[in-house]
Amino acid sequence: MWKSLFTAVSKAPVLQTTDILNQQLRTTFILRRKTPPLLHKQGRKPKTLRSRHYIYELVKDTDVEKQADIDVILTSYVEGLGNAGDKVSVRPTFAYNKLLLPGLAVYASPENVEKYSNLTNDSEKIRYSSKNAFYTVQTLSQMLLSVVMNKENPWTLKPWHIRVCFRKCGYIVPEDAITLPEKQISGPNMELEDKEFFVTVTINNQEKVNVRCRIHHWSTNITERIPHVHNFWEILSEPVIPEQAPILESMPKKRNVIKKRQASI
Amino acid sequence: MVIKCSVSNVCLESHNLAFEWYWVLVIGACPTFINILNYNMSLFATRCVRPFFFHHYTLETSSFVQIRGYAARKGTRERKRKAKVKSVVEKVGFIPHNQRDKEKFLANRKQRKVDDSWKGDPTDDVYVAKYFKWKVYPFGEAVQCHRETHHPDMYNQPNANLHVSIELDMQGEKKTRFLDNFTRIVATPHRFDHGEERAVIAFCKDPDLQQSAVEAGAQLSGGVELIKQIQNGQVSLQDFNFVVAHPEILPELVALRGLMKRKFPNPKAGTLDVDLATLVKKFMYGINYTAVKDEYEKDFGIIETVIGTLNMDAKHLEENYVALIKDVYTMKPRRTGEFFRRCLLWSPPSQEKLKVDHESYLDIPKKQEVEEDDDKDSKEDRIAL
Numbered sequence: 001m002w003k004s005l006f007t008a009v010s011k012a013p014v015l016q017t018t019d020i021l022n023q024q025l026r027t028t029f030i031l032r033r034k035t036p037p038l039l040h041k042q043g044r045k046p047k048t049l050r051s052r053h054y055i056y057e058l059v060k061d062t063d064v065e066k067q068a069d070i071d072v073i074l075t076s077y078v079e080g081l082g083n084a085g086d087k088v089s090v091r092p093t094f095a096y097n098k099l100l101l102p103g104l105a106v107y108a109s110p111e112n113v114e115k116y117s118n119l120t121n122d123s124e125k126i127r128y129s130s131k132n133a134f135y136t137v138q139t140l141s142q143m144l145l146s147v148v149m150n151k152e153n154p155w156t157l158k159p160w161h162i163r164v165c166f167r168k169c170g171y172i173v174p175e176d177a178i179t180l181p182e183k184q185i186s187g188p189n190m191e192l193e194d195k196e197f198f199v200t201v202t203i204n205n206q207e208k209v210n211v212r213c214r215i216h217h218w219s220t221n222i223t224e225r226i227p228h229v230h231n232f233w234e235i236l237s238e239p240v241i242p243e244q245a246p247i248l249e250s251m252p253k254k255r256n257v258i259k260k261r262q263a264s265i
Numbered sequence: 266m267v268i269k270c271s272v273s274n275v276c277l278e279s280h281n282l283a284f285e286w287y288w289v290l291v292i293g294a295c296p297t298f299i300n301i302l303n304y305n306m307s308l309f310a311t312r313c314v315r316p317f318f319f320h321h322y323t324l325e326t327s328s329f330v331q332i333r334g335y336a337a338r339k340g341t342r343e344r345k346r347k348a349k350v351k352s353v354v355e356k357v358g359f360i361p362h363n364q365r366d367k368e369k370f371l372a373n374r375k376q377r378k379v380d381d382s383w384k385g386d387p388t389d390d391v392y393v394a395k396y397f398k399w400k401v402y403p404f405g406e407a408v409q410c411h412r413e414t415h416h417p418d419m420y421n422q423p424n425a426n427l428h429v430s431i432e433l434d435m436q437g438e439k440k441t442r443f444l445d446n447f448t449r450i451v452a453t454p455h456r457f458d459h460g461e462e463r464a465v466i467a468f469c470k471d472p473d474l475q476q477s478a479v480e481a482g483a484q485l486s487g488g489v490e491l492i493k494q495i496q497n498g499q500v501s502l503q504d505f506n507f508v509v510a511h512p513e514i515l516p517e518l519v520a521l522r523g524l525m526k527r528k529f530p531n532p533k534a535g536t537l538d539v540d541l542a543t544l545v546k547k548f549m550y551g552i553n554y555t556a557v558k559d560e561y562e563k564d565f566g567i568i569e570t571v572i573g574t575l576n577m578d579a580k581h582l583e584e585n586y587v588a589l590i591k592d593v594y595t596m597k598p599r600r601t602g603e604f605f606r607r608c609l610l611w612s613p614p615s616q617e618k619l620k621v622d623h624e625s626y627l628d629i630p631k632k633q634e635v636e637e638d639d640d641k642d643s644k645e646d647r648i649a650l
Binding site: 129130131132133135136139140148149150152153155160161164167168170171172173174177201202203204218220 | 387388389390391392393394395396400410413414417418419420421422615616617
């Protein structure tokens with residue numbers, strides 16, 4: 001009776017031993033003998049190893065080895081990575097901490113690939129034309145573009161002027177992506193000096209962003225030049241076109257200006 | 266009676282031993298202790314104690330901790346005081362603040378070598394340039410960009426100079442050896458006003474050649490008579506930046522070697538040639554450039570020169586540029602790897618620098634993949650078996 005009882009209890013799931021740690025452990029060390037043992041003679045017993053043959057040098061510790069990138073499928077738009085449904089390859093730690101844990105992505109297993117295949121056509125999710133488009137929109141909306149025009153020669157503002165000004169500031173913007181205000185701006189007109197307007201930049205024919213611009217007159221003759229103003233972007237100015245005033249007011253200011261205002265408050 | 270005692274209590278013992286005759290055998294005492302013993306005995310027992318000194322000190326080593334309640338010998342102190350090294354504080358003169366911690370300053374110094382290969386290629390049509398690899402402009406487009414900035418609507422300087430910066434890898438044949446600064450002149454296919462004052466003197470025997478040299482732009486040309494005039498002092502060589510000569514006049518010209526010094530015509534410097542007119546033109550209108558090595562970053566060199574003006578034809582500017590970079594490439598040391606880091610076009614007053622291509626203009630042999638030596642591998646296998 002006792003025996004049968006014992007077997008019954010021992011077979012119960014509570015008492016059964018299971019492997020608690022199911023995770024894979026990387027405990028492989030690749031070693032090399034410091035003194036390789038000599039070859040043994042054919043047909044003879046191998047020579048006994050000496051203690052010097054048991055001294056090893058570490059070739060590789062697989063625990064500290066750099067792991068390969070892993071593939072994940074994004075479930076929503078991630079700045080600098082991609083849109084929902086995109087399969088991206090990222091560093092494992094970044095994937096675990098920044099994407100998988102917050103639920104921004106899932107592992108790219110065959111089941112998940114199939115499950116999230118229709119995500120790319122989901123119209124509810126926010127979509128950007130590219131992974132960097134969001135950053136570009138952010139940057140452009142906060143900048144102040146200095147439009148340097150001549151003080152002597154007559155000019156009328158055209159998209160290529162804006163493109164050149166963008167390029168000088170380190171932004172590559174093609175001419176067809178720039179939309180000027182409908183009202184023509186022409187000069188030289190010292191009333192327009194240091195006054196603001198905005199142009200609309202279209203990124204990849206999709207995202208539209210308004211960029212704050214400020215006119216500055218520049219003379220070839222040094223004596224004619226307008227004196228330098230330190231941190232001119234921190235000084236608030238008026239719109240060139242009165243109709244643009246409400247939009248200019250609602251647009252985000254350059255970061256420094258915001259900081260300065262907060263400090264003063 | 267033999268008293269075997271340690272020296273620390275010798276003095277005590279000697280008190281008790283007064284007025285009696287004893288032989289004191291001192292074993293294993295050093296001369297200092299013997300001195301003390303002598304002293305004590307002279308005080309208390311000069312007559313009664315006759316110390317017998319057994320001078321073999323190593324016979325027995327006494328195991329005791331010495332406690333000495335009196336001063337060490339005067340000589341010892343003096344000796345030790347003398348042995349003390351006097352630390353002399355050197356007076357350092359005033360160092361300007363910007364020159365202090367030079368090493369620290371150099372470590373924090375921004376590297377002049379720019380490597381953007383780790384950055385990605387832009388994917389969008391609108392992008393922030395600093396987050397991506399530098400855009401490499403075709404030469405014509407770069408010139409067009411500078412023309413736009415210098416347009417009458419903007420900077421209004423349509424005939425500004427077009428500068429080029431060529432960044433070089435100055436590493437020599439060995440890793441620790443670096444090229445020296447070098448200055449050269451390259452003939453330009455299309456002439457422009459470089460704004461420098463240059464004077465050339467030409468030597469040749471043939472009067473026709475002399476005439477052609479003057480027509481090409483030489484300030485002075487002549488033959489044997491001119492050499493004599495220079496020797497007389499009628500003509501000064503100081504007034505001329507460059508000296509060119511025809512090889513036939515070289516034997517007579519040797520007389521001026523001392524006066525000319527480094528200016529003496531030689532084929533290596535390109536100042537000795539049969540075609541004197543082209544030679545004069547090269548030195549009069551060519552592009553003069555100097556490669557300057559960075560003072561601290563020895564493997565970084567830079568050439569900054571003018572290749573023309575913006576109102577010139579873009580094709581002509583390109584040809585000047587190609588002539589320049591081909592000439593610079595002749596200075597490449599015999600080593601693998603690239604000589605040019607990058608080439609930038611710029612034109613003041615605009616601060617913009619546009620990267621232009623150089624590789625397509627130079628016929629650099631492409632890297633050939635070294636074929637694996639199969640025979641060697643199989644041989645190694647056999648050894649392993």
